[in-house]
Amino acid sequence: MKETELIDKYISIRKKPESNVIIIKERGYRQKKIDIIEVNIKSKLYFHGIEFKIYNWKLGLKQCLGNRILVPYNSLALYYKYEKNVNISKLSKYGIGLIIMYDNDYEQKIVPKRNKLLNQRKYQYILENIKNLYPQTFVN
Numbered sequence: 666m667k668e669t670e671l672i673d674k675y676i677s678i679r680k681k682p683e684s685n686v687i688i689i690k691e692r693g694y695r696q697k698k699i700d701i702i703e704v705n706i707k708s709k710l711y712f713h714g715i716e717f718k719i720y721n722w723k724l725g726l727k728q729c730l731g732n733r734i735l736v737p738y739n740s741l742a743l744y745y746k747y748e749k750n751v752n753i754s755k756l757s758k759y760g761i762g763l764i765i766m767y768d769n770d771y772e773q774k775i776v777p778k779r780n781k782l783l784n785q786r787k788y789q790y791i792l793e794n795i796k797n798l799y800p801q802t803f804v805n
Contacts, residue, residue, distance in 0.1 A: 713739070720747040726759070736791065744765075
């Protein structure tokens with residue numbers, strides 16, 4: 666199993682017309698990239714950054730912590746075989762969500778909390794970038 670396979674599986678599960686979600690791969694600000702950003706169409710301000718890892722939850726947590734300046738909500742997605750290794754209280758402490766990826770499904774174990782470290786300038790840059798990709802969705 667590779668991270669890219671996890672990402673593709675997640676996208677194929679989530680990206681359905683009834684889900685009201687736009688999923689953008691590898692967006693960020695300058696060198697900082699997030700594996701995927703989900704935008705809920707019904708709540709255009711809900712940006713959810715997700716980092717995918719097979720087993721290295723500590724590296725995933727570190728990346729999620731860094732992503733807090735770019736998007737308001739962040740989660741770590743991890744392959745189910747390594748769920749037992751995760752320190753749930755550490756993720757909860759920082760408001761990082763946890764998504765467990767199965768072979769053909771996923772489960773949201775921890776819902777992310779809105780972080781307070783968001784850098785408005787960087788967030789606006791990403792928002793404008795996404796608006797340019799999906800102009801019909803973000804009509805004011």
